[in-house]
Amino acid sequence: MKNPAPTIENTPRYVQVGDGYAATLVVTGYPAEVGPAWLDPLLAWPGRLDVVVHLDPLPAPVAATQLRRQRARLESTRRDDAATGRLGDPLTDAAAEDAAELADRVARGESKLFRVGLYLSVHAQSVDELDDAVADVRATAASMLLDTQPATWRQLQGWTTCLPLATDGLNMRRVMDTEALAAMFPLASPDLPAPLPGEPAAAGGVLYGLNPASHGVVWWDRWTQHNANSVVLARSGAGKSYLVKLEILRSLADGVHVSIIDPDNEYLRLVDAVGGVTLALGAEGVRLNPLDIPPGDRRPQARTYRALFLHTLIAVLLGHQPPPTERAALDGAINTAYNNAGITNDPATWRRPAPLLRDVADALTAQDTAAGTTLAARLAPWTTGSFRHLFDGPTTTVPSGQLVCWSTRQLPDELRAPGMLLALDAIWRDVDTPVTAAPRRLVVVDEAWTLLRDGEGARFLARLAKSARKRRAGLAVITQDVGDLLGSELGQIVIANAATQILLRQAPQAIELVADAFGLTGGEARQLLSAGRGQGLLLSGTHRVAFDVVASPREHQLCTGDLELS
Template identity: 75%
Template structure:
């Protein structure tokens, strides 16, 4: 006898939870409540709008206003191709209907309808292009799914989305009593249950792409909105706000590249002011004394290197550093400083003599590897030169002679004595404007080292504060090999110390023309490109992978307008400031970028 009852499927222990409970139980929301005009999806709310009317003509990227709406909005497009016979039959019916209306109006003496005349001409032109194989027809459905955390917010968001749609001549209607079907249609299931379609040709569909927004992406569903960040400016393409948090990226480093007069210093000063309000400790290396007005307004300390009585001793050991290699770190830095002073790496024999002289100078001052001796007065550069002279070798005497201008000659003022000024407070500005050109790079290196000694000292308790180190006109340091290496090491080490290094330069060649400069860019998660010179825009485009349109933007950008790049994220912005911020950022010099 044949068993007519269906067999019960056998459950296997190896079945996955998705297979046994259903994929929707694993990936879907906890519950969906279907209401006439909205849905409650999990802890949030959603509503679906159908696009029922389209403009007669559309331009390139006509969906951008919807894609750039500052909120969570799913824009879903269904595209089904029509077969050749079906497209031809549909066009014949449409042309016959339009031609019949035209002849009826002519026979009865009525004035011709301009809209009908335009539609008839368009249908004839489209039929000709399809017959020649230049175009195809598609059935297109366009649906909008608005998400919000509460009903009140949902109603407000729906009104805003409908207003944006109306601005591009799109008619929208809520999917009343069909919200569940509409929500399913907006999921990535390729299932259109609403079937609100409109026939379009290839050219009209092409204007929808790419499906991308000119604004930065919003947080993914389920992710909270970022708590920090600063206002970088406004997006000139969408009118949206460019809000960026460097501290939430892979690292807090940044580079700012721009030609002279593009507004880079103005933009950086805005970020300094807003970072101070965000609780970030900021240190600035200022070659042109452009930050004086800002520093005076916020009560910051300004250390003017090269001014009378201002000295920095490169052999100082940080008072709070108790690591066993602190003395070795100071010796290695002095090797770097000497190479920058001389403009080249000394020969091996001179480097060996210098190393012996550094150890001898510390020993004469009573400082050794015992941390208990590190509180004593550190030796000076002249003590190292004297130790070189005492060695009696040709290499030591040669190196001592080469160091004479900085020990007892014209450039000795910066090194001839113990450190006189120490940075303190939330903002510290190191000005190198008073230094001669021969001391600009060494002065910037000394200031950067003094800043880094505060950053690098391990704290006793708690989390260290966020610190932003800004090196303006970094080309002065990058043109020297040892200075570029020091900057590269800082860019690699900043993230581990909750610090960010911001490199600003107008000489793009020094940054892009060397491997170390390229490495500094690669270690900057935030990259700012303002207006570029025509001679360097090709190199910038190659290094940053810019499109032709982005390169043209940088050639014609206004003051303060540029491009923010971080990984796959790219957004145009124009820096904006309040009246008080503007007064503090315009600078003290007539040559200021602002």
């Protein structure tokens, strides 16, 4: 059975459209002078309010005739007052002077006249809410010296007037000149747009903060955008980790599963407080085997995918891609190591213990070729040398749960980027495994510059940014080194695939690069240079809004930046 079509009920005070209500107000009085963006208080009203302007240009001869008649009426009033001995009316004197000045500008072609209708359509979910909203909008308009009247008995015409039909059913106009109209524009609110008429309000999302310009709430749902990826760019100490921790905490309450790559143990307090799991890479007895095949993966290419990842990992370990001869030798050694372990392309064999990195090195040596021997020797630090502990054995544990933190603080600098890559790979193996009704997953990569400065690591991150949307996942990249992200083609790919972009305080040396990359205005660039801790811009497509981060005392306690040094 089909749903019945929405109905419209017309009453003297409002119209009911479907399950919503709307009331139209007509602006009947205006202040004598207006400044730039004088409609902003209405455009920033924290609710569903349509501000509609109908414009009709007046032909020059008609405008001149009307101005002449208006000046004649005003001048006759002034002369009559003088002849009868009454005191002059200051409003009449000011209106006469304004009319004379406007007539001069119209005669010289410096200004034009327009018939203008300004209407306000207020929306709510119930009649009581509508009455409160109408009273609030009228009070806001009164604070701007605008007189408003409800379109009583003409609410249906008022509702259609406020639709994008270019039809004015009320036809309650005032004459304005070009300067007053120009001060209306741009018709843009400093707040994010409300849902379109007929669309329900967003059920998810998290609170990012308050808009300092309008004091409105900045509420954002990354999961309703084109993709759930985000980038956070800020200089050190601008509050980027604080903001990300708040979003993680609030996303957990929304049912999102979160995995964090934490280079500085900044998230341990938060993880412990909410019952999350932490895996400290580099700690005694903690190992990750990059050749493990996910137990739940039954795709015939799973073994091939692991071989390709090992190519990427070894390029990161070495700092560059090996020469073609060494890559060919490595590919053969990987296949040999899998075959020696009894693991073929048959998924039934994938439960057997996977080979280790040292088994691949042994297979390289057994090839008895110059390329294989050279590559095995170059891999010695990670197979038999000082850095072997992370790879020297089967994977000890792969944590699971709604919040998992992969700490890389205990890794030496030489293993920091490979460790982040291994953690990302382990996270992504879990995300990439086909699961019925998989939860939404957010993967947070803090201090991503560690991975972005390496070509293969940046390439891997770019692939994840492209693939996340198809797997109900979002990739959040946080970095303070803006040059590593904006200065490379792969970094630009990460930004291009992030529907949510957050800019906090920027360094003067990087502001030009940031402004060019994100199309910032001069005012926005200056705002980012002088922004305080936790102040920034949220950008998504054509939407952009400033915000100040807000947190409850308990949230602040969990998200403050004191490092866990243990």
